Amino acid sequence: MPATTSQTPQAATMRAEIDTLRAIVCLILVLHHMVGISPAYGLELPLDHPISILSHTTEDMRMPIFSFISGMVFARATGLWPDARTTIRKKARRLLLPMPSVGTLFWLARRMAGTAQPPLPLTYVTSFAHFWFLQASFLIMTTAVLLVCLVGGSWHRHIAAGLGLLGIAWWGLGLIPLPATNWFSITDATFLLPFFMSGYLTTQTPNVRQALRSAPWARPLGALLLAVGLFIGFRLATQDLILTGTPRRLLAIALGFSACFGLLMLRPHQARLADIGTKAYVIYLFHVFFTAAVTLAWWQLGTPGNLWAVTALGVLLGMAGPILLQRLILRSPVAAQTFLGLPASKVRDVLRKEKERAPAGARPSNL
Numbered sequence: 001m002p003a004t005t006s007q008t009p010q011a012a013t014m015r016a017e018i019d020t021l022r023a024i025v026c027l028i029l030v031l032h033h034m035v036g037i038s039p040a041y042g043l044e045l046p047l048d049h050p051i052s053i054l055s056h057t058t059e060d061m062r063m064p065i066f067s068f069i070s071g072m073v074f075a076r077a078t079g080l081w082p083d084a085r086t087t088i089r090k091k092a093r094r095l096l097l098p099m100p101s102v103g104t105l106f107w108l109a110r111r112m113a114g115t116a117q118p119p120l121p122l123t124y125v126t127s128f129a130h131f132w133f134l135q136a137s138f139l140i141m142t143t144a145v146l147l148v149c150l151v152g153g154s155w156h157r158h159i160a161a162g163l164g165l166l167g168i169a170w171w172g173l174g175l176i177p178l179p180a181t182n183w184f185s186i187t188d189a190t191f192l193l194p195f196f197m198s199g200y201l202t203t204q205t206p207n208v209r210q211a212l213r214s215a216p217w218a219r220p221l222g223a224l225l226l227a228v229g230l231f232i233g234f235r236l237a238t239q240d241l242i243l244t245g246t247p248r249r250l251l252a253i254a255l256g257f258s259a260c261f262g263l264l265m266l267r268p269h270q271a272r273l274a275d276i277g278t279k280a281y282v283i284y285l286f287h288v289f290f291t292a293a294v295t296l297a298w299w300q301l302g303t304p305g306n307l308w309a310v311t312a313l314g315v316l317l318g319m320a321g322p323i324l325l326q327r328l329i330l331r332s333p334v335a336a337q338t339f340l341g342l343p344a345s346k347v348r349d350v351l352r353k354e355k356e357r358a359p360a361g362a363r364p365s366n367l
Helices: 009-035 050-057 062-078 084-096 098-112 129-151 153-172 186-204 206-214 218-237 245-266 271-277 280-300 307-329 333-340 344-356
Strands: none
Touching: 009 050, 009 062, 009 245, 009 271, 009 280, 009 307, 050 218, 050 307, 062 129, 062 186, 062 245, 084 098, 084 129, 098 129, 098 280, 098 333, 129 153, 129 186, 129 280, 153 186, 153 245, 186 206, 186 245, 206 218, 206 245, 218 245, 271 280, 280 307, 280 333, 307 333, 333 344
């Protein structure tokens, strides 16, 4: 199971494309938390408001794309799975250290704002806010690593395909009962399994990956998949299409795949976005503090100004705030490990690459 580590021009271009995708998903994620999941949250917009419709159109696409990209990067990083203990330890540090540290800060901020929420200890072991993605991703990665180590490295693609199908059967078709309590976001992990494993298999199947990137039909098909997915998402957001139960879950999976493979085949690549995409993790962790601050200030001031301008300001601060915050965090190795899951050696590497990065370009980053 070879890992791609060389930085050939093609590899650098592929990495820049992935980072561009990360930035795009960060934008729609920050918009989602600015608007809120329903009229009771965020800007408290009615469901038929254009900004609300814009946000909810991508509801079934945001986290599948994140998970798909995680699967692609995970396949490059794990190599031949030489040491399950090392791999799991690294993923625990990267995912499970920021989860309680940043999650606790967010819990305290919401408590100070008077928001009802579960007891703090419960947030460490069940789904809480957007931190569920960290728990679910750790479960997926750990399960994959252990299964490959138990069964054998030569079966890694079969295991990935099996886990992806398991997610469709478990979450999509409901063939296996989901737990009553979403312990460690296991329900969310079953939803993300098909996307993570598809990203993994895409990286680990070079012929397929190359065809999806460079075949003459790739970009037209990618545009079609994405357009159809957005159209269906728009109809769901406007409630012109109403589905429940198994059909709705299967449609969510289909929309996730349309976005993942549509964007992969379109190969968007923009230097500024790619640079932002290298900061996707810190944006993911901390953007809610900045969007919440804008929303709270807007309410406290009596909802002044144009709503589109307020939304744009929230998205801008939700993207830029965490990037500036990362610069402060990286000054302290302890803070970098606590809040970003980065060891001291990695902090030095990140700082070196930040100094080397040209102002006009977006050099690939290992973040």
